[in-house]
Amino acid sequence: xxxxxxxxxxxxxxxxxxxxxxxxxxxxxxxxxxxxxxxxxxxxxxxxxxxxxxxxxxxxxxxxxxxxxxxxxxxxxxxxxxxxxxxxxxxxxxxxxxxxxxxxxxxxxxxxxxxxxxxxxxxxxxxxxxxxxxxxxxxxxxxxxxxxxxxxxxxxxxxxxxxxxxxxxxxxxxxxxxxxxxxxxxxxxxxxxxxxxxxxxxxxxxxxxxxxxxxxxxxxxxxxxxxxxxxxxxxxxxxxxxxxxxxxxxxxxxxxxxxxxxxxxxxxxxxxxxxxxxxxxxxxxxxxxxxxxxxxxxxxxxxxxxxxxxxxxxxxxxxxxxxxxxxxxxxxxxxxxxxxxxxxxxxxxxxxxxxxxxxxxxxxxxxxxxxxxxxxxxxxxxxxxxxxxxxxxxxxxxxxxxxxxxxxxxxxxxxxxxxxxxxxxxxxxxxxxxxxxxxxxxxxxxxxxxxxxxxxxxxxxxxxxxxxxxxxxxxxxxxxxxxxxxxxxxxxxxxxxxxxxxxxxxxxxxxxxxxxxxxxxxxxxxxxxxxxxxxxxxxxxxxxxxxxxxxxxxxxxxxxxxxxxxxxxxxxxxxxxxxxxxxxxxxxxxxxxxxxxxxxxxxxxxxxxxxxxxxxxxxxxxxxxxxxxxxxxxxxxxxxxxxxxxxxxxxxxxxxxxxxxxxxxxxxxxxxxxxxxxxxxxxxxxxxxxxxxxxxxxxxxxxxxxxxxxxxxxxxxxxxxxxxxxxxxxxxxxxxxxxxxxxxxxxxxxxxxxxxxx
Amino acid sequence: xxxxxxxxxxxxxxxxxxxxxxxxxxxxxxxxxxxxxxxxxxxxxxxxxxxxxxxxxxxxxxxxxxxxxxxxxxxxxxxxxx
Numbered sequence: 042x043x044x045x046x047x048x049x050x051x052x053x054x055x056x057x058x059x060x061x062x063x064x065x066x067x068x069x070x071x072x073x074x075x076x077x078x079x080x081x082x083x084x085x086x087x088x089x090x091x092x093x094x095x096x097x098x099x100x101x102x103x104x105x106x107x108x109x110x111x112x113x114x115x116x117x118x119x120x121x122x123x124x125x126x127x128x129x130x131x132x133x134x135x136x137x138x139x140x141x142x143x144x145x146x147x148x149x150x151x152x153x154x155x156x157x158x159x160x161x162x163x164x165x166x167x168x169x170x171x172x173x174x175x176x177x178x179x180x181x182x183x184x185x186x187x188x189x190x191x192x193x194x195x196x197x198x199x200x201x202x203x204x205x206x207x208x209x210x211x212x213x214x215x216x217x218x219x220x221x222x223x224x225x226x227x228x229x230x231x232x233x234x235x236x237x238x239x240x241x242x243x244x245x246x247x248x249x250x251x252x253x254x255x256x257x258x259x260x261x262x263x264x265x266x267x268x269x270x271x272x273x274x275x276x277x278x279x280x281x282x283x284x285x286x287x288x289x290x291x292x293x294x295x296x297x298x299x300x301x302x303x304x305x306x307x308x309x310x311x312x313x314x315x316x317x318x319x320x321x322x323x324x325x326x327x328x329x330x331x332x333x334x335x336x337x338x339x340x341x342x343x344x345x346x347x348x349x350x351x352x353x354x355x356x357x358x359x360x361x362x363x364x365x366x367x368x369x370x371x372x373x374x375x376x377x378x379x380x381x382x383x384x385x386x387x388x389x390x391x392x393x394x395x396x397x398x399x400x401x402x403x404x405x406x407x408x409x410x411x412x413x414x415x416x417x418x419x420x421x422x423x424x425x426x427x428x429x430x431x432x433x434x435x436x437x438x439x440x441x442x443x444x445x446x447x448x449x450x451x452x453x454x455x456x457x458x459x460x461x462x463x464x465x466x467x468x469x470x471x472x473x474x475x476x477x478x479x480x481x482x483x484x485x486x487x488x489x490x491x492x493x494x495x496x497x498x499x500x501x502x503x504x505x506x507x508x509x510x511x512x513x514x515x516x517x518x519x520x521x522x523x524x525x526x527x528x529x530x531x532x533x534x535x536x537x538x539x540x541x542x543x544x545x546x547x548x549x550x551x552x553x554x555x556x557x558x559x560x561x562x563x564x565x566x567x568x569x570x571x572x573x574x575x576x577x578x579x580x581x582x583x584x585x586x587x588x589x590x591x592x593x594x595x596x597x598x599x600x601x602x603x604x605x606x607x608x609x610x611x612x613x614x615x616x617x618x619x620x621x622x623x624x625x626x627x628x629x630x631x632x633x634x635x636x637x638x639x640x641x642x643x644x645x646x647x648x649x650x651x652x653x654x655x656x657x658x659x660x661x662x663x664x665x666x667x668x669x670x671x672x673x674x675x676x677x678x679x680x681x682x683x684x685x686x687x688x689x690x691x692x693x694x695x696x697x698x699x700x701x702x703x704x705x706x707x708x709x710x711x712x713x714x715x716x717x718x719x720x721x722x723x724x725x726x727x728x729x730x731x732x733x734x735x736x737x738x739x740x741x742x743x744x745x746x747x748x749x750x751x752x753x754x755x756x757x758x759x760x761x762x763x764x765x766x767x768x769x770x771x772x773x774x775x776x777x778x779x780x781x782x783x784x785x786x787x788x789x790x791x792x793x794x795x796x797x798x799x
Numbered sequence: 800x801x802x803x804x805x806x807x808x809x810x811x812x813x814x815x816x817x818x819x820x821x822x823x824x825x826x827x828x829x830x831x832x833x834x835x836x837x838x839x840x841x842x843x844x845x846x847x848x849x850x851x852x853x854x855x856x857x858x859x860x861x862x863x864x865x866x867x868x869x870x871x872x873x874x875x876x877x878x879x880x881x
Contacts, residue, residue, distance in 0.1 A: 128845075128848070135848035135877075207843075208808045208811075210811055210812060210839065222808070223807065223808055223876070224806075224807030224808045224811070225806060225807045226806060226807060227806055227817075252881075308881055309880065309881020310881075312879075312881070384876045385876070385878055385879075388875070388876065388878075401807075415879060415880065415881035416881050417881040418880070418881060419879070419880065419881045460806075460873075460875050460876075461804060461806055461852060461873035461874075461875055462852035462855045462856075462857065462871075462873045462875065463854075463855040463871075464855065465855050465856065499880075500857075500878045500880070501880075502859060502878050502879075502880055503859065504859060504860070505860075566879065566880040566881055567878060567879060567880025567881075568880055569880065645860065645861055647856065647857075647858050647859075647861060647864070648856060649857070747856070754880075756880075757880055757881060
């Protein structure tokens with residue numbers, strides 16, 4: 042398949058594995074993360090958090106804290122704008138700022154343990170901590186609700202008395218904890234199930250899990266007396282932080298300059314604001330810079346996990362392996378404010394399959410937990426965990442190989458997706474064929490061992506993106522990007538710029554610009570950066586080439602049409618083919634030929650294509666302890682075009698490992714008062730090196746025809762299949778169908794014991 | 800005229816109509832026409848952040864993407880990744 046705009050055959054840089062441009066700074070400790078910046082007269086900010094899961098705030102007395110020596114500012118919700126309940130565009134997001142202002146600082150009620158209720162800035166951390174203890178908050182403790190099904194009951198404690206379920210006609214007469222109902226699908230379910238020889242129907246549960254980034258939230262804010270402000274923070278999107286904070290503080294966006302630090306992981310969890318508006322409000326009040334960092338405990342108690350959920354799935358199929366109907370009901374916890382990822386979860390649930398009759402209904406439900414934030418393919422891993430379990434069971438019931446069953450029903454180009462449109466070119470079939478052909482799939486298994494397979498679908502997005510290429514006087518190129526580098530985008534984008542310009546990658550130097558350096562950029566998320574910023578970089582590089590050809594034409598006294606750009610040089614077409622000028626030659630004389638050479642691109646990228654994956658996993662289950670050991674893991678994914686295959690493999694491996702944690706160990710444990718009992722990595726167990734084997738990877742390349750290099754984003758898809766693949770493997774090892782996550786040793790042992798009649 | 804296919808929640812809000820013909824040249828015009836024809840849909844089109852799929856390609860937050868006379872159009876929720 043050929044991709045417009047580039048000759049795939051003659052790529053010199055794209056598809057190779059150069060050293061990462063940020064490597065030296067990362068391994069020497071020179072890289073500056075969120076908490077690594079210090080400025081003169083800096084104050085330390087701390088947050089007072091609610092000890093209650095649900096409580097009305099009757100009063101807050103900060104007078105003693107304010108009077109403490111060394112305290113420079115104390116803020117409450119009164120220092121942030123109270124905004125109406127309306128959805129306002131912020132970048133590409135529709136944001137309800139009434140909820141956002143209440144999430145960063147509780148107003149009428151504290152809605153979860155850890156909810157911020159006040160904050161102080163002081164000359165030291167010790168003084169700030171002392172000041173927090175002097176703030177007197179009077180609470181009226183209210184009944185709380187943590188479970189999604191209980192929260193949906195009519196007599197459940199109500200979090201918001203103005204929440205009427207959206208998506209239900211007529212509008213409900215009474216408020217409830219159900220924020221939204223969504224529905225997708227088409228066809229005739231009744232007729233579809235009537236055609237089925239086999240029907241499998243099951244319920245599944247997943248627990249909220251944290252993104253688990255190693256770097257806690259951190260920022261430094263400095264507001265000057267004239268209202269201009271600078272903010273340094275660890276974020277996935279400096280422009281989104283600017284938009285949110287300006288709104289919450291009543292500032293003009295141009296008065297706030299946000300710089301994204303290096304980031305120690307985000308996975309979607311750093312697409313929102315927590316400390317940033319508080320640091321700005323404190324700095325504004327104190328007229329001094331304020332630094333704030335979250336402890337790990339605060340990260341767990343007060344920053345977004347993904348939803349816990351209850352899922353019901355029903356699938357029917359014929360004996361010869363065709364799915365005739367598929368139905369799902371999804372109930373996702375949103376946390377304290379609406380906005381769970383149930384919508385994308387519903388869209389993805391059956392997306393790997395070509396279905397005639399399908400229906401998915403989803404509910405977005407508020408509970409007294411931290412407001413969920415995006416987590417890598419938000420919503421998809423949860424719904425697809427359930428669907429892929431049922432798919433596996435159906436294949437087993439009709440005696441068909443699970444990969445073969447998936448191949449028989451696989452979505453491909455032209456398939457109508459359950460959410461409506463027909464799909465463009467996608468690579469699911471190719472991943473399944475690669476799985477079937479892989480040595481892993483034929484390797485023998487021993488007693489207590491099982492193999493699982495699962496496929497996964499996730500979207501890519503485009504969005505507003507800018508890039509600038511500044512050609513230096515020596516011919517090197519300074520590339521300014523607006524999307525923080527989380528997964529290696531400085532490498533992939535430098536490679537595409539170098540490929541276009543025909544120069545070595547080492548000649549391109551990428552930096553992530555602040556919000557005043559270039560036009561608006563949507564955040565790093567939605568697997569969009571190598572796709573969208575890649576498009577912008579290619580466009581900016583082509584802008585540079587156009588200028589270089591023009592300069593060469595002037596020098597040679599010909600028209601620009603008589604000059605081509607080949608392998609980093611301007612060449613005269615036709616008779617003067619021996620004439621050429623390099624980028625360095627033209628850069629050196631740029632002043633004489635018209636001034637500096639700068640290539641710009643400002644686009645709203647469209648044409649993103651989904652990425653699909655199939656994972657294979659072998660496990661061993663210890664019948665005495667219930668411990669599940671991952672023996673072997675192979676992740677296969679369509680990358681469209683792997684610009685830097687090592688980074689693509691890294692994303693696939695990272696997603697698989699996070700999925701292993703989600704599948705086997707990770708969960709929030711609350712006491713009966715709604716207080717988190719395991720807010721740290723000692724008791725909230727993310728995988729460590731000894732928990733995982735080497736994750737083998739196979740990159741499939743079905744180019745996305747809408748990208749100049751065929752790119753599909755790859756960052757999120759790898760976390761979609763692991764939970765289902767592992768659950769299927771554990772089920773095959775034990776003969777017991779596992780439907781609840783995590784499959785921790787006590788749960789697995791209880792299941793084994795129940796089979797033994799124990 | 801372009802064929803707009805409504806499913807699930809949107810279909811319910813459009814009085815159960817699954818297929819609607821709209822003579823719109825671009826996304827902005829299409830959203831306005833749909834809102835006028837189905838007032839119950841209008842607030843959702845405005846607030847829910849729908850993306851538009853034109854002949855299978857999803858456009859997020861783009862007013863002036865062209866819609867052909869024979870295009871098949873779907874409204875899908877805008878995706879925000881992680």
